[in-house]
Amino acid sequence: MKRLLLAPLLLALSGCTSEIVVKNSVGEKYIVKKTTINVSETFRVKDLVESPASWDPLIKQVQGYVKDWERKFANCLESSKWGPNFCYEVQEYPSTISYYQGILSEYKNNKKDAEDNVNYLKMRLPPEYKNFNPKRVIYVKLEYTPIFENINQIKSVQNEAEVKCWNPRINYRLGTTKLSSLESKICKKYAKF
16 A cells, blocks of 8 residues: 555656756757756856956055165165166166056056946946946856757767856846757756846
8 A cells, every 4th residue: 555655756756857858849859967067157247347456456566566676776876886877777777667667557547447347337237237236146157968869769968068047137138149948947947046
């Protein structure tokens, strides 16, 4: 009697699989096993623009170089036995200082550009991005390996593929294409937002 009660339970459990199966009109199937699905990229709002703060450590480092070389130049001028020309021409302190000041100026301009981009995006982005939550996920890219089963039930492993799963709570999409039914099922089941 207990065996008879277990049979429907086992049958129900066998239907709960971690595989995704899509069947076409002629009976061919595409099967994707959970073990072949990997997240290859998570794209967030912060990835739309470069953070201005990312330039701060570089700016600080180059400012340190400028100060070090200016100090070395001053020490050379004070203590040189061969005169100031040695510090200017042989040691080339002024050209080295000028070189680092050029890099410093470039880094400061890059930081300003990043700040301008952030401000531009805050004004121009669709309402979904307006709060500019840098951690908000825009899309997740998943890699998977499908198995094709023909009408004769012969299976063959296909090449690895990828799908870009967009956050359904964000209506604005950057150059998206329509997903196949297989890709839609993969996104629905494995892309977590």
